[in-house]
Amino acid sequence: MASAPSRTLTDFFQPASKRLKPTLPASCKSDDANASTLSVDQKLRMEYNKLLAKSKRNLKLCVERVSKSKESGLGGVKLEELLVEETWLEALPGELQKPYALTLSKFVESEISGGDGVIFPPTHLIFNALNSTPFHTVKAVILGQDPYHGPGQAMGLSFSVPEGIKVPSSLVNIFKELHQDLGCSIPTHGNLQKWAVQGVLLLNAVLTVRKHQANSHAKKGWEQFTDVVIKTISQKKEGVVFLLWGNSAREKSRLIDARKHHVLTAAHPSGLSANRGFFGCRHFSRTNQLLEQMGIDPIDWQL
Amino acid sequence: MLELRLVQGSLLKKVLESIKELVNDANFDCSSTGFSLQAMDSSHVALVALLLRSEGFEHYRCDRNTSMGMNLNNMAKMLKCAGNDDIITIKADDGSDTVTFMFESPTQDKISDFEMKLMDIDSEHLGIPEAEYHAIVKMPSSEFARICKDLSSIGDTVVISITKEGVKFSTKGDIGTANIVCRQNTSVDKPEEATVIEMNEPVSLTFALRYMNSFTKATPLSNTVTISLSNELPVVVEYKIAEMGYVRFYLAPKIEEDEEDTKPQV
Numbered sequence: 001m002a003s004a005p006s007r008t009l010t011d012f013f014q015p016a017s018k019r020l021k022p023t024l025p026a027s028c029k030s031d032d033a034n035a036s037t038l039s040v041d042q043k044l045r046m047e048y049n050k051l052l053a054k055s056k057r058n059l060k061l062c063v064e065r066v067s068k069s070k071e072s073g074l075g076g077v078k079l080e081e082l083l084v085e086e087t088w089l090e091a092l093p094g095e096l097q098k099p100y101a102l103t104l105s106k107f108v109e110s111e112i113s114g115g116d117g118v119i120f121p122p123t124h125l126i127f128n129a130l131n132s133t134p135f136h137t138v139k140a141v142i143l144g145q146d147p148y149h150g151p152g153q154a155m156g157l158s159f160s161v162p163e164g165i166k167v168p169s170s171l172v173n174i175f176k177e178l179h180q181d182l183g184c185s186i187p188t189h190g191n192l193q194k195w196a197v198q199g200v201l202l203l204n205a206v207l208t209v210r211k212h213q214a215n216s217h218a219k220k221g222w223e224q225f226t227d228v229v230i231k232t233i234s235q236k237k238e239g240v241v242f243l244l245w246g247n248s249a250r251e252k253s254r255l256i257d258a259r260k261h262h263v264l265t266a267a268h269p270s271g272l273s274a275n276r277g278f279f280g281c282r283h284f285s286r287t288n289q290l291l292e293q294m295g296i297d298p299i300d301w302q303l
Numbered sequence: 304m305l306e307l308r309l310v311q312g313s314l315l316k317k318v319l320e321s322i323k324e325l326v327n328d329a330n331f332d333c334s335s336t337g338f339s340l341q342a343m344d345s346s347h348v349a350l351v352a353l354l355l356r357s358e359g360f361e362h363y364r365c366d367r368n369t370s371m372g373m374n375l376n377n378m379a380k381m382l383k384c385a386g387n388d389d390i391i392t393i394k395a396d397d398g399s400d401t402v403t404f405m406f407e408s409p410t411q412d413k414i415s416d417f418e419m420k421l422m423d424i425d426s427e428h429l430g431i432p433e434a435e436y437h438a439i440v441k442m443p444s445s446e447f448a449r450i451c452k453d454l455s456s457i458g459d460t461v462v463i464s465i466t467k468e469g470v471k472f473s474t475k476g477d478i479g480t481a482n483i484v485c486r487q488n489t490s491v492d493k494p495e496e497a498t499v500i501e502m503n504e505p506v507s508l509t510f511a512l513r514y515m516n517s518f519t520k521a522t523p524l525s526n527t528v529t530i531s532l533s534n535e536l537p538v539v540v541e542y543k544i545a546e547m548g549y550v551r552f553y554l555a556p557k558i559e560e561d562e563e564d565t566k567p568q569v
Contacts, residue, residue, distance in 0.1 A: 008347035008348050009343060009350050009553060010429070011555065012536060013432075015430070016429060050535070
C-alpha cells in the first residue's frame with residue numbers, strides 16, 4: 001500500500017561532473033562557481049515542480065467534481081465548483097455567486113447538458129488558466145478571445161492545444177515570432193502549460209465555446225468575469241506584463257493601470273494580421289527584460 | 304596503487320551493513336583526502352554519502368584518484384569474513400579489475416585475503432550544495448531508530464515537525480494515528496543521551512517511513528544521530544563514524560499528504 005514519494009533527489013540536486021577513472025581533482029574556484037550556479041537552477045526547478053504539482057492537483061480535483069456530479073444524475077456541476085485554486089478564490093471573493101455569474105452558470109450548464117463534445121473546453125478545463133497559474137505567481141498575462149472550437153483543441157489555456165493536436169496557425173505564428181525573437185526552437189506540440197506554470201496567465205476573454213461556432217458564447221457573462229480577473233490583477237498586483245494581441249485584447253487595456261504594470265500591444269498572431277504588426281513585436285524578450293529589471297525571474301519560453 | 308589500512312575494521316563492516324539495503328551497487332572514490340561514496344537508491348528518492356577521511360586510517364596510500372565499482376551485497380559478504388577485532392586492509396593496483404581485502408587478527412596469527420571483482424558502474428554524481436538548515440535535531444540514535452520502528456507499525460509516512468516546543472514525529476494509518484514528541488533535554492549525565500534542537504524557523508515535512516527505517520541501520524555506527532531539515536528540501540540524517548568521517552542519508556520530502564503519484568516534469 002505504500003505509495004512512492006512523488007519527488008526524487010534529482011529535483012533538488014543537480015548532476016555534478018561525470019565520473020572519470022581516475023578522477024582529476026577540480027580546482028576550488030570552479031567548485032565554488034559550480035555550486036552557486038547549481039543553487040540558482042536548483043531553486044528554479046524546485047519552484048517549477050511545486051507549482052506543476054499544484055496545477056495537477058487542481059486538475060484532478062476538477063475531474064473528480066465533474067464525474068461526481070455526473071454519477072449523481074443531477075444537473076451539471078456548478079461553475080463555482082470548477083474554480084479550485086484557493087489564491088484566485090481569495091482574490092475574487094464571491095464573484096461566482098453574483099447574479100450575473102449565476103445566470104452565466106445556468107447558461108453554461110444548459111449548454112453542457114446538450115451532451116459531451118458540444119461545448120469546449122471539456123468541463124473540467126474551463127478554469128484551467130486560473131487553476132494552473134495561482135494569483136500570487138502571475139508575472140505576465142496573454143489575453144485570447146475565446147477557446148478553439150474544433151474537437152480536442154481547447155484546453156482552457158489561451159492559444160494552447162494538447163500534445164498530439166495539430167498546432168493552429170495563430171500558435172504557429174507565435175512560435176515563429178518566438179524563434180525570431182529569442183532563438184527558441186519550434187516545438188513539435190502546442191501545449192503551453194509550461195508557460196502557465198511559470199506564471200504566464202493564458203486567459204481568454206470568453207471561457208467556453210460551442211463546437212464549430214466561434215465566439216458563440218460571447219456576451220453571456222464571461223466578459224464581465226474575465227474583466228474582473230484583469231481588474232483584480234491590476235489593482236492587487238504590481239509589475240505584471242500584459243501582452244495584448246489584436247483589437248479585442250487591446251481594448252482591455254482600459255482595465256489595466258499602466259502606471260503600475262507594463263502593457264505590450266501588437267497585432268493578432270492570426271494569419272490575417274500577423275504580418276501587420278505581430279511579427280517583429282519581440283514581446284517575449286521584452287517581457288523578460290521587464291521582469292529582470294524588476295528583479296523577477298524571467299520566463300523560460302522554450303517548450 | 305591503492306592501499307588503505309584500518310585498525311578498527313569493524314567500522315567498515317558496520318558501514319556496509321548500514322548502506323547495502325538502500326543501494327545495490329556503488330562507486331567508491333579514493334583521493335588523497337579520503338575514501339568516499341555517493342549513491343542513490345533505484346528510485347532516486349534517497350541518497351547515501353559516505354566519507355572516511357584519510358587521517359583515520361593507520362596507513363593510507365593513494366597514488367592516483369581512482370574509482371572502484373562494487374556490488375555492496377558482495378562486499379558485505381566479504382567483510383563478514385573479518386572478525387570484529389580484525390585489522391582490514393583494502394588493496395588495488397592501478398587499472399586493476401579486482402580489489403583485495405586483507406583481514407589480520409589482532410595477534411597476527413591469522414591472515415586472510417579475499418579478492419573481489421570490480422564492476423563498471425555508470426552512476427550520476429550529484430552536487431550537494433552546502434545548506435543552512437531551518438532546524439537541526441541531535442538525539443540518541445537508538446531513540447530515533449525506535450521511533451521510526453514504532454511509527455512504521457502504524458503508518459507509511461512520518462511527518463516531522465519542529466517548533467520551539469520540540470520535535471514531533473506523527474503518522475496515521477488504517478488503525479489510527481501516532482504522535483511522538485521529544486523535547487529538548489540537555490541536562491543528562493552523558494552527552495550522547497541528550498536531545499538538542501536548534502531551530503531558526505519552524506519546519507514540517509513528510510517522509511516515507513520505509514526509507515527512514517533503512518537509514519537507522521546505521522545506528523551501530525554512532526550513539527547520536529543528527530537530523531537536519533529545511534522546508535521544501537531533502538532531510539539529512541547523519542551518523543558520525545568515530546573520528547574519521549560520516550555517513551549521511553538524504554531523502555526527498557513528499558509534497559503533500561494526498562499528492563498524486565505522478566512525477567513532476569520539467
